[in-house]
Every structure is written in C-alpha cells, then in structure tokens.
Amino acid sequence: MNIKINRFLFSQTTIDSGSLTPHSTLVCKFTDPGEYQGIIMKGSGIVSRFKLNVLDERPSSRLSSLSTINSKETSQLTDVNKQVSDTSNQINIDLSNIMSTYTLRKGDYAVFYVSTGAGGYSIEIYRFEKGSQIKTFDSKELKDGVIFSAMVIRPGTYLITNTLNGAKAELVINYPELGKMKKILIPINIESNTKEIVPNKINIDPSQGLIFRINTLSRIRIELTKPEDRPLKLHREQFIIRTKGDEKFLKRFRMIPRK
Numbered sequence: 001m002n003i004k005i006n007r008f009l010f011s012q013t014t015i016d017s018g019s020l021t022p023h024s025t026l027v028c029k030f031t032d033p034g035e036y037q038g039i040i041m042k043g044s045g046i047v048s049r050f051k052l053n054v055l056d057e058r059p060s061s062r063l064s065s066l067s068t069i070n071s072k073e074t075s076q077l078t079d080v081n082k083q084v085s086d087t088s089n090q091i092n093i094d095l096s097n098i099m100s101t102y103t104l105r106k107g108d109y110a111v112f113y114v115s116t117g118a119g120g121y122s123i124e125i126y127r128f129e130k131g132s133q134i135k136t137f138d139s140k141e142l143k144d145g146v147i148f149s150a151m152v153i154r155p156g157t158y159l160i161t162n163t164l165n166g167a168k169a170e171l172v173i174n175y176p177e178l179g180k181m182k183k184i185l186i187p188i189n190i191e192s193n194t195k196e197i198v199p200n201k202i203n204i205d206p207s208q209g210l211i212f213r214i215n216t217l218s219r220i221r222i223e224l225t226k227p228e229d230r231p232l233k234l235h236r237e238q239f240i241i242r243t244k245g246d247e248k249f250l251k252r253f254r255m256i257p258r259k
Contacts, residue, residue, distance in 0.1 A: 013224035017148045017212075018140035020095060021119030026112040027090075027147040028137055030054045032127065033106045036136070039124045040095055047121065050093070051101045052110070095121040112139070140219055142192075148212040148220055149187070155206060156227040162192055163219045169197040174205050175228050187211050192218040 015023050030036075033056035040047045090109040091102050096116045104110065112123055125137035141164065142148060152158065158171040169190070174180075187209030191198045194216045204210070212220055 013154055013227075015150045015152065015220075015222040017142060017150075017218070017220040018122050019119070020112060020114050020121045020123075020139065022114050022116070023151050023153075024114075024119075025149045026123070026139055026142075027109050027149070028112070028125075029107065029109050029145060030104060031107060032136075035128045037126050037128070037133070038093075039126070040098060041122045041124070042120050048098045050098050052125065053101065053103045054108075055103065055105050057105070095119070095123065142214045142218045142220075144215055144217075146214040146218075148214060148218075150210045150212070150220075150222060151207055152204075152210070152222065153206045154224065154227065155229075157225050159223050159225050160190075160197060160202075161221045161223070162197060162216075163221050164217050165194065167192070167195060167197045169200040169202060171210075171222065172201075172203045173228075174203065175230060176206055181205060182208075185209070189213065191215055192220060 015021065017024065017026065020026065030052075033054045036052040036054065038050045038052055040049070089105075089107070090111055091104045092111045092113065093099075093102060094115050095112060096114045096119065102110070114121060123137065123139045124135060126133040127136050137143075137146075152171070152173050155173045155175040158173065160169040160171050161167070182205055185205060185208040188202060188204055188211065190202070190210060190212045192212050192214050202210070210222075212218075
C-alpha cells in the first residue's frame with residue numbers, strides 16, 4: 001500500500017487567512033440567492049475560476065410540488081438535487097482541485113480548503129447583479145460572520161495578528177511528551193474583534209484546532225517567533241544473548257527526546 005504524505009504539513013510555520021494552505025480553512029455563508037463567480041489566485045496571478053449558484057429554495061420541495069414538469073426539467077432538477085442534499089448545509093470547495101460549477105441553497109455554507117500541495121491561494125467571489133459584478137467575499141479582507149480555522153503542528157511560540165487592525169495574541173504549541181498529550185483535542189474558539197483578539201494568550205497541543213470567529217474586518221496571520229526544537233539524546237541499553245559458548249552482548253539504542 002502506497003501512502004502519500006503532504007510534506008508541507010510539517011514544514012509550514014506561517015499561516016495566513018489570505019493565503020490558504022492545507023493548514024487552514026475558510027467558511028462563508030451565502031444568504032442571497034443568485035449567480036456568483038469565484039476567482040482563485042496565487043499571489044497576483046489568477047489560477048482558475050468557478051461558477052457558484054445559490055438557489056432560493058430547496059430543489060426537493062420544487063420536485064414534489066410541480067406535477068406537470070416535463071422529463072427534461074425533471075432530469076435537470078435531479079442533477080441539482082444531488083449537489084444540494086437535504087441532509088447537508090454546506091459544500092466543500094477544494095482550491096487545489098477546483099470544479100467548474102457549484103450549487104448550494106440560500107443560507108448554506110461554502111467551505112474553502114486545500115487538499116494537496118503547498119497552497120497559497122486567495123479567493124474573491126463576485127455576484128452578478130443588474131449587469132455588473134459586486135464583490136461579496138475576499139479572503140484577504142474577511143468580513144463579519146466568516147469563520148477561519150487553522151491547525152499548527154510545530155511546537156513553539158507564535159504571534160497571531162489581525163493585519164488589518166493590529167490586534168495581537170500569543171499562541172504556544174506544547175512540545176509533545178509521552179503521557180502528557182491529550183487523547184481528545186478540542187478546538188479552541190477565538191474571536192477577532194475590533195480592538196483585540198480574545199483570548200490573547202492561547203496554549204494548545206500540536207494539531208489542536210483553532211477556530212477564529214470574525215467579528216470585524218480581518219486578515220489573520222499566525223507566525224512562528226520562537227521554535228521549541230529539543231535535541232535528541234541517545235539512551236543505550238544492553239541485552240544479553242546467551243549462546244552455547246561465551247556470552248555475547250547486543251547493543252540496542254533507543255531515541256528519547258531530551259527534556
């Protein structure tokens with residue numbers, strides 16, 4: 001069995017809500033029905049575009065209420081209904097493997113994430129209205145109601161900054177030690193407010209989630225300021241192997257992090 005590991009998961013020390021990677025996710029709610037266009041960028045260059053349809057009602061209710069619909073219309077509505085399930089209120093949009101069209105209901109959520117590679121994507125979404133395009137979402141300037149989640153793996157001290165208003169917080173990622181790691185890692189809720197980030201001091205274990213609730217115009221940046229890279233120490237243990245002749249010693253080494 002071949003196992004593929006994204007090496008960027010373990011090397012990244014800076015996370016930016018305006019530059020999504022496998023460590024970060026954005027969740028945005030769409031309250032207005034209509035036709036939207038999404039633009040995905042890497043730096044200043046456009047990587048791809050996609051179409052987003054926000055429906056005014058549940059497709060399933062339309063199917064049940066229309067008795068005179070023809071077979072072609074039934075097929076079209078069935079295709080839409082597959083994308084917009086009654087049991088789900090979100091669609092997942094992988095910025096590293098984008099589709100041409102997405103469909104969701106009014107009031108549902110779009111989850112933007114990166115599944116492979118180094119990432120570094122930003123997203124802008126425009127709504128078509130009266131012959132013009134109106135920007136409704138920009139990952140470089142998150143508005144009230146958006147949720148940004150991040151996962152930090154490398155132990156050390158980090159600085160969290162809202163680069164749009166200067167609010168700061170301190171994040172400490174504990175060094176993993178046997179017997180001290182939590183079995184269940186519960187995500188930490190954080191609020192990005194007008195003048196502060198709450199809480200302003202956070203202490204978590206590696207890969208424990210951070211969920212930022214955006215209450216003001218924000219761009220969240222998490223940057224490593226002091227890594228905790230402990231050197232490894234070799235502990236040597238001897239095990240006796242008995243033979244028919246003289247005793248022989250087998251040396252085995254065990255690597256244990258130095259405290």
